[in-house]
Amino acid sequence: MFYNFNKIEEVKIRLRSAEGHICEVEESAALMSSFIRSMIEGFNEVTEVSLPNINSVVIEKVIEYMRHYKDKDPPIIKKPIISSKMEENTSAWDAGFIDADWNMVVDLMTAADYLMMIPLRDLCCAKMACKFKGRSIDELRAEYHIENEFPSEMEENLEFQHPWRLE
Amino acid sequence: MEEEKSLSSLSDSDEVEESQIDPEEAKDKVIGEPEVPTLQPRKRYSSFISQPNHPEVPELVHQKSDIKMSKKGVNVFVRFRPDNATEQKLGVQCVDYHPDQKKVSVSCDGISHGFNFRRIFPPESSQEQIFLSCALPLVESILEGYNCAILAYGQTGAGKTYSLLGPGYDHPERVGKCDQELRGVAPRLLQSIFHQIYSTVSGEAVYKVYTSYIQIYNEKIFDLLNPAKEKLKVYQDTDKGLWITDATKVPSKNVKEVNQILELGTKYRVTAATNSNAESSRSHALLILTITKHLINTGTYRASQVYMVDLCGSERISKTGVVEERLKEAQNINKSLLSLGNVINALAEKRKHIPYRDSKMTRLLQNSFGGNSLTSLLLCCSSNSTNALETISTLRFGDRANMVHNRPVINQRESADDLRRLLTESNVKLINQQKVIRYQNERIIEMETIIRELFSMMGSSQVKAVQRKIQIPLAPMSRNPFDKLGVNTFVCIFSFLHPADVLSMVGVCKSFRQRLKCENLWRYFLIELKQGRMGFKFIPVETWDINFDKVESYWEIFKDKFIKSLAKGMPEDPESASRGIHLFHNMR
Secondary structure, three states: OHHHHHHHOOOEEEEEOOOOOEEEEEHHHHOOOHHHHHHHHHOOOOOEEEOOOOOHHHHHHHHHHHHHOOOOOOOOOOOOOOOOOHHHOOOHHHHHHHOOOHHHHHHHHHHHHHHOOHHHHHHHHHHHHHHHOOOOHHHHHHHHOOOOOOOHHHHHHHHHHOHHHOO | OHHHHHHHHHHHOOOHHHHOOOHHHHHHHHHHOOOOOOOOHHHHHOOOEOOOOOOOOOOOOOOOOOOOOOOOEEEEEEEEEOOOHHHHHHOOEOEEEOOOOOEEEEEEOOEEEEEEOOEEEOOOOOHHHHHHHHOHHHHHHHHHOOEEEEEEEEEOOOOHHHHHOOOOOOOOOOOOOOOHHHOOHHHHHHHHHHHHHHHHOOOOEEEEEEEEEEEEEOOEEEEOOOOOOOOEOEEEEOOOEEEEOOOOOEEEOOHHHHHHHHHHHHHHHHHHHHHOOOOOOOOEEEEEEEEEEEEOOOOEEEEEEEEEEEOOOEOOHHHHOOOHHHHHHHHHHHHHHHHHHHHHHHHHOOOOOOOHHHOHHHHHOOOOOOOOEEEEEEEEEEOEHHHHHHHHHHHHHHHHHHOOEOOOOOOEEOOHHHHHHHHHHHHHHHHHHHHHHHHHHHHHHHHHHHHHHHHHHOOHHHHHHHHHHHOOOOHHHHHOHHHHOOHHHHHHHHOOOOHHHHHHHOOOOHHHHHHOOOHHHHHHHHHHHHOOOOOOOOOOHHHOOOOOOOOOOHHHHHHHHHHHHHHHHHHHOHHHHHHHHHHHHHOO
16 A cells, blocks of 8 residues: 555556547546545556546547646636636637537547546537527527438427427 | 147047937937947937947958048149050050159150159059059048048940949949949948948947939930939038039948949949940949048048049040940030030149039039049050050049149037137137246336446447447337437436426427436426526425425326416416416526
8 A cells, every 4th residue: 555655646547438439637636536435445556537428539638627627626607608718718728629520529528528537528528518599499400410300290289388389 | 730639638628518419319329229238328418420339330441541641732643544355455665664653754655755653553452452453541631631532534335333432333233243342432422431330339429321323325424323313403601612503412321222222323324325225334423432430529520522423434426436325425424524625624733723624524523623632533545556545534634633622621620618618718819828928028128228228328339339249229228319318417407407497398209208208307496496596587486385204296286386387377467477487497
């Protein structure tokens, strides 16, 4: 135990991605993830964490976020978001960090959820919420190629039940 | 299949019908065995054929056939007769027998014609051999309920009557007086049928046998058992099928009776022929045996008919040199044989229209060719070169008959009990299947939910790998990009939005609607609203009286309150209400 304790400072956590690629991150940064923390605390000898459902690009992105907020707390995003622009909701660094395409945001969100990094997940969710904010149903359907699953009859019914859909 | 069914039901069902007495059967009992005292209750149902070890059981050596009858087609056998004295002088043997007893070749004017049949009988074959091959395999099928037919076909004087009935059946004084060893196929078959009935019969089954004997002479049907009758008529009905009006149907209880009938009828047939001065049988004779089998326990009826047909000989008018009356007969005979040939041709070529109605004979034999009957056709030929042409035409007829396909079925009528039992069985099966289906459906829904969750945890590359491996297009995954997200992350996105926006997004698609009903989300919204951190402009959230301990569904409450507030607000100030709704999207 003492032996391990002495060594902990230098330990680098190796994260194995879905492709088998290994990314190294300092342990203090990695502890931000509750998932990695529980892995390390649960098994003392563990220095390698396999993440079979996260690809290496996303892992690099996650590590970037970990290193940035290694010594400080990430800013809390106010709910509900006040604007559809990310810069007005959170810090400039966060807004820049999350400024990626839709697939990347989704992957990052999934990874954050898996790694149990609440601030990162919230950041991603806020980003997604920005995309939804102020959009009508038809706009959303068109943008994300969602077909209208409700037959017209049902749509009327829905409008009767949910009058707020009327504009 | 049907056989199995009835057998199993036979062993399963109890003696329910003990108390019911069929008047018809009671009558039969009186007719059949008045002297037998009814010791056991079962015996009440005894028909005239019901008692094992009946004194009439013919003593039969165990017979075994070496041939398996084809049930699909017409089984064709060929018998060659030995030459007579004139033929021995004039001609030579023109038939080559193949050792496998199936192939034969006939040479005519230097050309050899090969034929293939089920079995070839050379001239030295005995009557018993013919019977064992042609008729014995049919006995079991007859008693199972299949229709059967045995036909003798061939040139005149080729031994048809000899093979089918036996020697002496062409002379009134010698009918039925031949040596037992030389009996033909028909008497032997009758004996076998009765032997089989008597040796298998028990209290559970009642057999009845009826005999009819008719002839077709000059395209007219006559009853050989009641010569006084006018010509009979044939009717066809979709329900009843084919039947002959007024034909005598004699109930027979043993082989002696049938043999007597056979002898009586043959005598009349021969006498009629002799009166008109014919040397050979000039008419087609049909012995029809109707056998019904009634299984007492299940009430199942089975019926089968056996046709034993002695066709008259085909002849060439130039060769026999007949005139006037004989000529007319010959023309009729040839006409009916020709129409039989046409029927066979049409069947062999699988034509749509089969000319059964061309002659009386083909109409009566409709069942034997192309119908539901097991048919064995015995071709009788001469092996002498003087008759080579006729032999070849006879064999060609048999060759075409080989190609006819029949569909034998058991003639069975289920009783009400049978049908009720079948209904119950199938109902039970149906219910069980429905149970299984419901269970499976539940499982499928469960598994789908699990799979969706699993996929939401996995990365896209892994999902693709799985798709490649199991070769199943996971279409719903790719169609809606939000299905990829787990429920928690999905709900988390919407927690960043105002409840009014979220409410409007419920209608995007089904999965949105399903997931957005998440209770945590609406609970969170309600708490936020109560604490005044967010609000609706036109709805006084503060007045909502919600006891959080007793709430069953936050989503329902939210929806309910929201609509109520809207409805309350609208009549007072419709403009503001409409503005209010409009404002939901432009709140900030």
